Amino acid sequence: xxxxxxxxxxxxxxxxxxxxxxxxxxxxxxxxxxxxxxxxxxxxxxxxxxxxxxxxxxxxxxxxxxxxxxxxxxxxxxxxxxxxxxxxxxxxxxxxxxxxxxxxxxxxxxxxxxxxxxxxxxxxxxxxxxxxxxxxxxxxxxxxxxxxxxxxxxxxxxxxxxxxxxxxxxxxxxxxxxxxxxxxxxxxxxxxxxxxxxxxxxxxxxxxxxxxxxxxxxxxxxxxxxxxxxxxxxxxxxxxxxxxxxxxxxxxxxxxxxxxxxxxxxxxxxxxxxxxxxxxxxxxxxxxxxxxxxxxxxxxxxxxxxxxxxxxxxxxxxxxxxxxxxxxxxxxxxxxxxxxxxxxxxxxxxxxxxxxxxxxxxxxxxxxxxxxxxxxxxxxxxxxxxxxxxxxxxxxxxxxxxxxxxxxxxxxxxxxxxxxxxxxxxxxxxxxxxxxxxxxxxxxxxxxxxxxxxxxxxxxxxxxxxxxxxxxxxxxxxxxxxxxxxxxxxxxxxxxxxxxxxxxxxxxxxxxxxxxxxxxxxxxxxxxxxxxxxxxxxxxxxxxxxxxxxxxxxxxxxxxxxxxxxxxxxxxxxxxxxxxxxxxxxxxxxxxxxxxxxxxxxxxx
Ligand code: CDP
Ligand code: MG
Numbered sequence: 001x002x003x004x005x006x007x008x009x010x011x012x013x014x015x016x017x018x019x020x021x022x023x024x025x026x027x028x029x030x031x032x033x034x035x036x037x038x039x040x041x042x043x044x045x046x047x048x049x050x051x052x053x054x055x056x057x058x059x060x061x062x063x064x065x066x067x068x069x070x071x072x073x074x075x076x077x078x079x080x081x082x083x084x085x086x087x088x089x090x091x092x093x094x095x096x097x098x099x100x101x102x103x104x105x106x107x108x109x110x111x112x113x114x115x116x117x118x119x120x121x122x123x124x125x126x127x128x129x130x131x132x133x134x135x136x137x138x139x140x141x142x143x144x145x146x147x148x149x150x151x152x153x154x155x156x157x158x159x160x161x162x163x164x165x166x167x168x169x170x171x172x173x174x175x176x177x178x179x180x181x182x183x184x185x186x187x188x189x190x191x192x193x194x195x196x197x198x199x200x201x202x203x204x205x206x207x208x209x210x211x212x213x214x215x216x217x218x219x220x221x222x223x224x225x226x227x228x229x230x231x232x233x234x235x236x237x238x239x240x241x242x243x244x245x246x247x248x249x250x251x252x253x254x255x256x257x258x259x260x261x262x263x264x265x266x267x268x269x270x271x272x273x274x275x276x277x278x279x280x281x282x283x284x285x286x287x288x289x290x291x292x293x294x295x296x297x298x299x300x301x302x303x304x305x306x307x308x309x310x311x312x313x314x315x316x317x318x319x320x321x322x323x324x325x326x327x328x329x330x331x332x333x334x335x336x337x338x339x340x341x342x343x344x345x346x347x348x349x350x351x352x353x354x355x356x357x358x359x360x361x362x363x364x365x366x367x368x369x370x371x372x373x374x375x376x377x378x379x380x381x382x383x384x385x386x387x388x389x390x391x392x393x394x395x396x397x398x399x400x401x402x403x404x405x406x407x408x409x410x411x412x413x414x415x416x417x418x419x420x421x422x423x424x425x426x427x428x429x430x431x432x433x434x435x436x437x438x439x440x441x442x443x444x445x446x447x448x449x450x451x452x453x454x455x456x457x458x459x460x461x462x463x464x465x466x467x468x469x470x471x472x473x474x475x476x477x478x479x480x481x482x483x484x485x486x487x488x489x490x491x492x493x494x495x496x497x498x499x500x501x502x503x504x505x506x507x508x509x510x511x512x513x514x515x516x517x518x519x520x521x522x523x524x525x526x527x528x529x530x531x532x533x534x535x536x537x538x539x540x541x542x543x544x545x546x547x548x549x550x551x552x553x554x555x556x557x558x559x560x561x562x563x564x565x566x567x568x569x570x571x572x573x574x575x576x577x578x579x580x581x582x583x584x585x586x587x588x589x590x591x592x593x594x595x596x597x598x599x600x601x602x603x604x605x
């Protein structure tokens with residue numbers, strides 16, 4: 001039975017997330033823990049989980065390059081190896097022929113980067129010593145590491161450089177990154193001409209550009225690594241990855257293939273085997289009965305009624321934590337949102353609503369330029385108390401020290417993505433907390449997580465606080481006014497043209513200002529949000545009408561007058577019906593169709 005009780009009291013008693021204001025009243029429900037299913041067991045015959053005694057210190061790894069060892073001691077200052085490093089380093093470092101391929105699964109934040117970069121650096125170092133004619137002199141990389149995101153590519157490159165910082169320059173492999181969003185011409189010069197490159201870290205799109213242009217640059221490649229392998233092999237990247245593979249295979253034979261991730265499902269193993277061959281080692285440091293996310297991260301869920309109600313509990317929790325932070329409690333949080341647009345919107349609102357705390361609230365999404373992305377991530381890293389408002393561009397791999405909380409607003413793109421997002425905290429043995437805010441309609445996602453053995457220490461129902469809701473609405477209105485000021489008529493016109501072209505000639509009508517007072521390009525917003533909802537929520541969970549209702553509630557909440565329906569022309573109405581599978585009735589519930597009889601026009605209550 002749900003009982004009404006302040007979240008503060010609940011959380012104190014659990015010494016878990018502590019949520020603030022008297023405004024936040026939550027009813028706690030019991031947590032169903034019985035419906036666990038074994039986390040996907042793979043059918044690979046090569047799974048390795050031996051019980052032999054493993055070396056703990058780096059200096060116990062036979063034949064580990066002394067310069068790498070010194071770099072670790074002096075520069076990285078790691079005392080001991082993590083489990084994944086203990087399992088993989090001894091045999092990969094010993095493998096002089098580089099004939100051992102491996103698929104490795106280990107939890108987030110457990111040192112996978114070092115686990116694959118040490119063998120790669122050592123192998124490349126040895127090749128360079130043996131074969132003067134290879135490598136940097138002719139600017140052709142020997143090893144390639146592929147990462148799904150730019151931030152991760154840069155991070156891998158930086159970590160790898162630290163691992164060989166003590167090597168004499170004449171022996172030190174040259175490590176560089178190629179990523180999208182930066183000038184190609186300058187990058188090409190820097191990476192392939194000035195000094196060359198021995199180990200190349202790349203994002204798939206940019207790598208393909210270079211492969212199209214001059215595949216022979218890659219003819220010396222011997223080692224290939226996929227970091228976040230399951231992401232690279234899933235639908236979003238699989239076409240690019242398979243083209244990369246084909247193009248590389250035309251110019252060289254890869255001797256060693258390494259794939260790493262925190263999540264490796266059955267489907268991935270099948271696809272991975274095509275590249276790994278049959279004789280690869282499959283190493284997992286999580287046992288099949290383990291929880292696939294870091295055990296030191298307690299996770300809780302907060303339910304709200306509607307999809308558009310997610311924001312209020314977030315503000316409430318952030319304020320509470322920031323109040324505590326002002327008395328010395330650590331608080332560094334990532335707030336994950338579903339789209340770049342949501343990041344813009346939430347960032348604006350949080351920036352205003354958290355102004356009194358005087359801490360950086362930093363946006364991060366693919367809508368920013370690459371230089372802004374890099375700058376923002378650096379700022380987040382260097383600010384002890386701060387909030388990163390982010391899309392999934394930093395969901396995987398990104399290692400920021402001392403993140404104390406990860407908030408997820410709405411369901412993630414999948415259960416694996418949920419795990420990776422939570423994995424931004426609780427890294428390298430530190431503690432952390434994960435908080436998921438879901439609407440009741442997203443309960444299905446919560447059930448899926450529980451079926452994957454992800455345990456939630458607490459489950460709450462958020463009860464809205466009218467004062468806070470009003471405050472948020474006022475700030476949302478400011479945002480609209482700001483946009484209105486920013487968007488000059490010509491800019492608006494361009495936006496419409498762009499969108500109309502996208503919609504294959506359908507004209508998108510902006511509501512007349514008197515009727516729909518705040519111009520936020522309603523139809524455009526509806527269609528783009530609808531696309532998002534549909535991509536993550538299967539039809540059986542939410543009808544088109546449910547989704548539309550929620551989107552429209554959100555638009556009302558954005559400050560537009562919720563009592564006035566936006567006007568659309570017939571053509572737009574047709575687009576809505578066809579594209580979103582809506583009926584006439586559905587459309588009329590939310591819009592006024594221009595040219596329809598006057599009495600159909602909605603009148604304020
Ligand atoms: O890739 P994964 O999520 O497993 O973790 P990572 O990005 O490699 O980060 C692991 C964190 O642990 C980094 O901050 C490392 O500096 C640190 N660490 C490590 O990698 N190895 C150790 N033996 C000790 C600490
Ligand atoms: Mg990683």
